[in-house]
Amino acid sequence: MHTSTALLTDRYELTMIDAALQAGTAHRRSVFELFARRLSGARRYGVVAGTGRFLEALERFRFGDDELRFLSENRIVSDAAVDWLADYRFSGDIWGYPEGEVFFPGSPLVTVESSFAEGVLLETLALSIFNYDCAVATAASRMSHAAHGKPLAEMGSRRTGEHSAVSAARAAYIAGFSSTSNLEAGRRYGIPTMGTAAHSFTLLHDSEREAFEAQVAALGTGTTLLVDTFDIEQGVRTAIDVAGTGLGAVRIDSGDLPVVVARVRALLDELGAQETRITVTNDLDEHTVAALASSPVDSFGVGTSVVTGSGTPAMGMVYKLVAHEDADGEWVSVAKKSADKASVGGRKSVRRLYNDQGVARAEVCLLGDGPGGESEGEDLGGRSREVLVPLVSAGETQSGHVGVEGIAAAKERHRRAVAELPPIAMSLTRGDPAIPTHYR
Amino acid sequence: MHTSTALLTDRYELTMIDAALQAGTAHRRSVFELFARRLSGARRYGVVAGTGRFLEALERFRFGDDELRFLSENRIVSDAAVDWLADYRFSGDIWGYPEGEVFFPGSPLVTVESSFAEGVLLETLALSIFNYDCAVATAASRMSHAAHGKPLAEMGSRRTGEHSAVSAARAAYIAGFSSTSNLEAGRRYGIPTMGTAAHSFTLLHDSEREAFEAQVAALGTGTTLLVDTFDIEQGVRTAIDVAGTGLGAVRIDSGDLPVVVARVRALLDELGAQETRITVTNDLDEHTVAALASSPVDSFGVGTSVVTGSGTPAMGMVYKLVAHEDADGEWVSVAKKSADKASVGGRKSVRRLYNDQGVARAEVCLLGDGPGGESEGEDLGGRSREVLVPLVSAGETQSGHVGVEGIAAAKERHRRAVAELPPIAMSLTRGDPAIPTHYR
Numbered sequence: 001m002h003t004s005t006a007l008l009t010d011r012y013e014l015t016m017i018d019a020a021l022q023a024g025t026a027h028r029r030s031v032f033e034l035f036a037r038r039l040s041g042a043r044r045y046g047v048v049a050g051t052g053r054f055l056e057a058l059e060r061f062r063f064g065d066d067e068l069r070f071l072s073e074n075r076i077v078s079d080a081a082v083d084w085l086a087d088y089r090f091s092g093d094i095w096g097y098p099e100g101e102v103f104f105p106g107s108p109l110v111t112v113e114s115s116f117a118e119g120v121l122l123e124t125l126a127l128s129i130f131n132y133d134c135a136v137a138t139a140a141s142r143m144s145h146a147a148h149g150k151p152l153a154e155m156g157s158r159r160t161g162e163h164s165a166v167s168a169a170r171a172a173y174i175a176g177f178s179s180t181s182n183l184e185a186g187r188r189y190g191i192p193t194m195g196t197a198a199h200s201f202t203l204l205h206d207s208e209r210e211a212f213e214a215q216v217a218a219l220g221t222g223t224t225l226l227v228d229t230f231d232i233e234q235g236v237r238t239a240i241d242v243a244g245t246g247l248g249a250v251r252i253d254s255g256d257l258p259v260v261v262a263r264v265r266a267l268l269d270e271l272g273a274q275e276t277r278i279t280v281t282n283d284l285d286e287h288t289v290a291a292l293a294s295s296p297v298d299s300f301g302v303g304t305s306v307v308t309g310s311g312t313p314a315m316g317m318v319y320k321l322v323a324h325e326d327a328d329g330e331w332v333s334v335a336k337k338s339a340d341k342a343s344v345g346g347r348k349s350v351r352r353l354y355n356d357q358g359v360a361r362a363e364v365c366l367l368g369d370g371p372g373g374e375s376e377g378e379d380l381g382g383r384s385r386e387v388l389v390p391l392v393s394a395g396e397t398q399s400g401h402v403g404v405e406g407i408a409a410a411k412e413r414h415r416r417a418v419a420e421l422p423p424i425a426m427s428l429t430r431g432d433p434a435i436p437t438h439y440r
Numbered sequence: 441m442h443t444s445t446a447l448l449t450d451r452y453e454l455t456m457i458d459a460a461l462q463a464g465t466a467h468r469r470s471v472f473e474l475f476a477r478r479l480s481g482a483r484r485y486g487v488v489a490g491t492g493r494f495l496e497a498l499e500r501f502r503f504g505d506d507e508l509r510f511l512s513e514n515r516i517v518s519d520a521a522v523d524w525l526a527d528y529r530f531s532g533d534i535w536g537y538p539e540g541e542v543f544f545p546g547s548p549l550v551t552v553e554s555s556f557a558e559g560v561l562l563e564t565l566a567l568s569i570f571n572y573d574c575a576v577a578t579a580a581s582r583m584s585h586a587a588h589g590k591p592l593a594e595m596g597s598r599r600t601g602e603h604s605a606v607s608a609a610r611a612a613y614i615a616g617f618s619s620t621s622n623l624e625a626g627r628r629y630g631i632p633t634m635g636t637a638a639h640s641f642t643l644l645h646d647s648e649r650e651a652f653e654a655q656v657a658a659l660g661t662g663t664t665l666l667v668d669t670f671d672i673e674q675g676v677r678t679a680i681d682v683a684g685t686g687l688g689a690v691r692i693d694s695g696d697l698p699v700v701v702a703r704v705r706a707l708l709d710e711l712g713a714q715e716t717r718i719t720v721t722n723d724l725d726e727h728t729v730a731a732l733a734s735s736p737v738d739s740f741g742v743g744t745s746v747v748t749g750s751g752t753p754a755m756g757m758v759y760k761l762v763a764h765e766d767a768d769g770e771w772v773s774v775a776k777k778s779a780d781k782a783s784v785g786g787r788k789s790v791r792r793l794y795n796d797q798g799v800a801r802a803e804v805c806l807l808g809d810g811p812g813g814e815s816e817g818e819d820l821g822g823r824s825r826e827v828l829v830p831l832v833s834a835g836e837t838q839s840g841h842v843g844v845e846g847i848a849a850a851k852e853r854h855r856r857a858v859a860e861l862p863p864i865a866m867s868l869t870r871g872d873p874a875i876p877t878h879y880r
Contacts, residue, residue: 008602010595010621012635015659019637023654025644032640057602070627078658116644123638127598128605155450158567159754161604162448162497165568181450187510195452197459198563200472200761203774204465204556214463218518219455229776308753314599314744321640334643336669 005057006067009124017117018081026117030324031347034110034126041312042430047141049171050133051099052406055397092118094392095371100174100410102417104363106437123319131317135309136171144176145426146290151178151299153194156307168307174410190404196224196251212242222248240271249277258295265296285310286428323347350387360420363437445497446507449564457557458521466557470764471787474550481752482870487581489611490573491539492846495837532558534832535811540614540850542857544803546877563759571757575749576611584616585866586730591618591739593634596747608747614850630844636664636691652682662688680711689717698735705736725750726868763787790827800860803877
């Protein structure tokens with residue numbers, strides 16, 4: 001395990017720098033944008049997640065002796081490039097959508113202004129983080145809405161790479177989940193952790209009753225007992241018999257949930273355990289969560305679907321050069337011309353427009369001198385707000401975007417941003433973005 | 441970044457241990473199996489990947505002061521459990537399918553025999569690794585077959601979490617890919633790295649010609665020039681004009697590939713560049729690779745689809761208690777009874793059966809005393825071989841399964857295992873497993 005993030009990148013970033021250094025073009029001021037051409041999965045909106053992680057990874061983006069030795073010994077770049085990399089420290093500016101914000105096709109989640117070499121080097125790392133974290137957060141946001149305010153726990157660590165699991169817990173929490181089963185996410189990001197018990201715990205003991213007794217003895221009657229290892233009805237009866245009517249919750253992990261949940265609720269009530277909650281965890285996604293809206297479920301545990309973006313495991317983000325200075329120091333807007341992969345060149349600032357009721361109605365990308373430039377404050381007709389914020393200024397990470405503080409701010413920002421969207425945004429069907437993106 | 445892997449797990453593993461310690465059941469000898477109930481995505485076979493990574497992660501599965509402090513301060517487990525965790529070091533036995541081997545529904549990829557507490561603790565970490573790595577390797581193996589021997593490069597780092605990217609490069613390499621764009625995978629696992637250039641490199645320069653000149657000057661004529669930033673035909677002409685007919689390769693990243701590739705090949709030949717290769721990279725998966733079988737493509741770069749398991753981002757692995765000693769020290773086979781999640785209890789050894797032509801015809805799980813036991817060598821009628829190998833014995837990792845050596849062995853093992861499968865295994869359509877799994 002290496003703490004440097006510098007090699008979490010594609011080889012071609014470094015060979016491009018090598019070639020540009022030799023050609024004298026590496027130091028041209030350049031603007032890169034990270035954006036999605038479309039919302040993968042035909043989502044109605046996307047959720048920005050990964051910003052804080054990206055800024056933390058940027059701090060550790062340094063080529064130490066180990067990294068440089070690998071590059072030299074394998075002749076990946078020339079000695080001149082190795083020397084340049086040894087001194088690498090991002091010194092440019094980064095603007096972006098703040099974490100937790102919603103986004104749409106073309107939204108520049110990150111705008112990097114620096115030399116070409118400094119900016120191109122961050123392409124793969126930035127995309128890895130945002131493609132994964134945004135996919136998880138976007139799925140999680142839909143699930144949060146589908147749950148109608150009932151708490152959701154992220155329990156998918158086992159269904160994604162062991163480090164992605166920690167990122168997924170963070171992204172889901174920002175997008176509305178209440179807790180995670182992942183301990184590292186608890187330690188690293190201060191996210192509340194939760195857990196019940198596995199079927200193996202029941203099976204280990206000589207009877208379900210002995211297993212429940214062991215769990216209640218250790219964790220108290222407020223614990224959650226897993227009641228479906230053998231027969232659910234008997235499991236519920238045993239659970240209340242062992243823990244009493246003050247049992248915290250029962251968990252159901254199999255069966256036709258709407259039917260099973262209704263029966264378990266009726267049985268708990270009949271046994272006098274009106275306060276005992278029901279949590280369900282059987283391969284849920286936003287659609288099955290929504291289908292349980294009228295069931296007496298108290299909380300949901302979601303695994304596979306949230307950590308794999310519910311059918312969209314990567315958000316389709318790209319990182320593109322949109323402007324640079326030419327040989328004469330003049331700014332040039334650029335874009336690839338291929339018909340199927342067109343993008344809009346040029347520096348942009350972004351404004352979100354609202355109607356008179358405060359509902360978002362459009363995302364406007366203003367082509368011009370970019371964020372913080374002259375277009376700021378320009379009258380676009382009606383209420384609007386600037387979306388982009390400075391994330392890094394002259395190499396210095398701006399406060400409030402990283403660590404536990406950044407996560408709390410992102411979670412609250414997400415809640416507000418979603419509340420401003422038009423009702424169609426909450427549709428779980430595939431369709432067009434909830435608001436259009438215009439370019440001016 | 442913490443080098444301990446001990447918190448890459450779900451909270452409930454630790455609370456179960458806490459309860460089992462208090463109940464006196466934590467030390468019961470137990471057997472856990474990691475297996476897939478079915479082949480996700482209706483694949484014809486699965487590919488084992490992640491074994492070496494799991495064994496390496498197991499070596500670092502230690503609760504240090506930082507981990508223990510987090511557990512204590514957050515009252516996740518009792519002081520007695522904290523003390524037990526402080527001394528944790530896996531001391532049991534692990535058998536498994538060796539990495540690179542193919543597997544089928546029910547195949548015990550990993551069999552852990554230890555105390556309940558020692559074994560249950562590894563559930564989440566093992567599943568995270570195998571669910572992701574096997575999904576990637578299984579997709580990669582299909583792509584390798586579809587490419588008919590032409591080299592495939594893994595270029596999907598940007599489409600999965602930044603650490604999963606390194607795992608994906610490793611899994612794809614084992615399953616038949618030739619190289620990766622990921623530098624950390626090159627450093628950590630010795631996998632050959634490759635790279636071309638991005639559109640941003642062309643756009644940075646004042647013309648495509650200047651960009652090509654810069655790249656050829658730095659990287660030599662053997663490099664690969666990206667020719668589709670503007671007009672592909674003009675791009676190819678410029679590339680040969682700049683590099684000469686000795687140009688290594690051109691890369692095409694957009695357009696209707698069968699048509700474009702044929703035109704580019706004809707143009708290269710017309711320009712005298714018969715030896716210049718063509719590499720394509722436009723959102724490929726096993727189906728588009730197969731569709732290019734008769735096109736003059738020389739190599740493929742695959743991104744999103746391989747690192748996201750081509751529609752199956754998690755392999756559907758579970759980790760289940762299948763046997764344990766009871767209060768009297770007698771072995772008991774156990775299995776959850778829920779109809780939709782049934783599994784087969786008991787210790788197993790596994791034999792692969794062949795027909796007279798050496799083609800695999802069945803996977804047989806022998807219920808009994810487990811791997812290395814008396815059923816070894818039993819006559820099953822016709823040719824067969826043992827599949828399980830010892831991975832960890834009394835806590836000691838067996839040699840040959842980790843590091844660069846383990847990867848090389850796994851890659852060769854995969855090649856041999858796939859070659860033994862019946863022809864239906866190579867079908868890209870959804871369907872039944874290529875061979876059945878029997879239990880005796």
